[in-house]
Amino acid sequence: MDSIELFTGAGGLALGTHMAGFHHRGLMEWNDDACDTLRRNAKLNALPGISGWRVHQTDVRMMSFDLFGEVDLIAGGPPCQPFSLGGKHRAQDDSRNMFPEFVRAVRELQPRAFILENVKGLLRQSFSNYFEYIKLQLEYPTITKRRDEEWTDHRNRLEEVRTKGRHQGLKYNVISELLNAADYGVPQTRERVFVVGFRSDTNLEWHFPEPTHSLDALKWDQYITKEYWKRHRIRAPRNEPVSLGVKLSDLEQDGPFKTKPWRTVRDAIAGLPEPIAGRDAKDFSNHRLNPGAKVYPGHTGSPIDLPSKTLKAGVHGVPGGENMIAYPDGSVRYLTVREAARVQTFPDTWLFEGSWSEAMRQLGNAVPVDLAAVVANSVAAKLNAGDEH
Incomplete structure (x- = not known):
């Protein structure tokens, strides 16, 4: 067709x-x-x-x-x-x-x-x-x-x-x-x-x-079966997901769920090496660290164990809050272009032309x-x- x-x-x-x-x-x-x-x-x-x-x-x-x-x-x-x-x-x-x-x-x-x-x-x-x-x-x-x-x-x-x-x-x-x-x-x-x-x-x-996917199924995967943490080979946190208004008792009553778990930032970037400034990682294009990420009110990043916030192109440059990863220890860093591309589900073979900010603008505008x-x-x-x- x-x-x-x-x-x-x-x-x-x-x-x-x-x-x-x-x-x-x-x-x-x-x-x-x-x-x-x-x-x-x-x-x-x-x-x-x-x-x-x-x-x-x-x-x-x-x-x-x-x-x-x-x-x-x-x-x-x-x-x-x-x-x-x-x-x-x-x-x-x-x-x-x-x-x-x-x-x-x-x-x-x-x-x-x-x-x-x-x-x-x-x-x-x-x-x-x-x-x-x-x-x-x-x-x-x-x-x-x-x-x-x-x-x-x-x-x-x-x-x-x-x-x-x-x-x-x-x-x-x-x-x-x-x-x-x-x-x-x-x-x-x-x-x-x-x-x-x-x-x-x-x-x-x-x-x-x-x-096909849901938040409830993600919380079931993270806090009831804990399969999410096992899959990523990390220790499960002790804190319950109170901030999301999810009660574990309700999850246990309603689950398991027919939908799959929402995919998270951690899921998206799995398999990518830690980026470094100045050059792309071996075997991965558009994957270099852009330093300088900071937290301030309204600019807090996307928690790594949830789906990313909406990536945005921005009218006056790229808004970094949506384009940062927020780690459990409170640290943040900018997504690389390749990581943002994964968040937007572009294949790793898809290359982006232009500077970091222009590539991020393309991604922020993309479906x-x-x-x-x-x-x-x-x-x-x-x-x-x-x-x-």
Whole structure:
């Protein structure tokens, strides 16, 4: 099945859809370092089958999507700064708002399905009307905004079309959900909004995949069976997880759990040598120590025996609190780029171009590969099943 990727960044979503069996006919990205990352990994065939990836370094507003021909899937994460909790929250008034370009790609290529992802901030109450507007545009992509028409008036027209229920043109069945990456095996509590649509003439039924991992299962593994500590060959702590509001008596009553344990920072970085400053570790690219990590209020790091906090790109540089490991003895250090890549579930063969801060920015903007793969695998399975009937 063929696909294109918009706003590819360092390739998290593109890798997930690739792993699900989609063949990318084009990857679009603007950032120099992110494009260098994509090109280098394609040249090295960092993952089997990606050597043919074609990277278009371009402003998507200037792109004619017709050159890609017929595709089964469009995927992408439009720039999130207009909606991010760490951004300036200008939403539809922000020049970086690229949702209209994603809608245009759907309108021009009419894929059988699309996957759009974005930050949790898109669900904030102040943006709720605009989020519904985005979904309505994706539902009826050929009903376009008129020149000089306010977006609220366009939204009203789309709502009228939906309530009338007689639209005969291009239509998608669209659903959205907030997913926590930790619930799907990613060692990071990263919440992302996914919007998935299937072209209505496919007549396919679909729902978001059920979570496979949980905090309760992690606490069971750590404090009831203690298998977690045995697996890492370290002594189990005496303290109960009171700070997380988990009672061991409740765990014993409810467990064992059908879900797997949340994966932790310690799980993610297992097998990597201790980093040193000045040079990469042997056999591991992008794995060198960046010194200078410090703790201060609001800047405390991610406890090593829990999933990482959400890695962030930051508006004014990289916020180090989310990009530090916090050890039980109170010490902290910055994650290396390779460790952050593992937290984002990129394969060790994936190389990142640019300085430490720029590589971290790419990672902070990325979709966790394994989360993308879970959603993409489910979409691919449904499309393939539709082909068989």
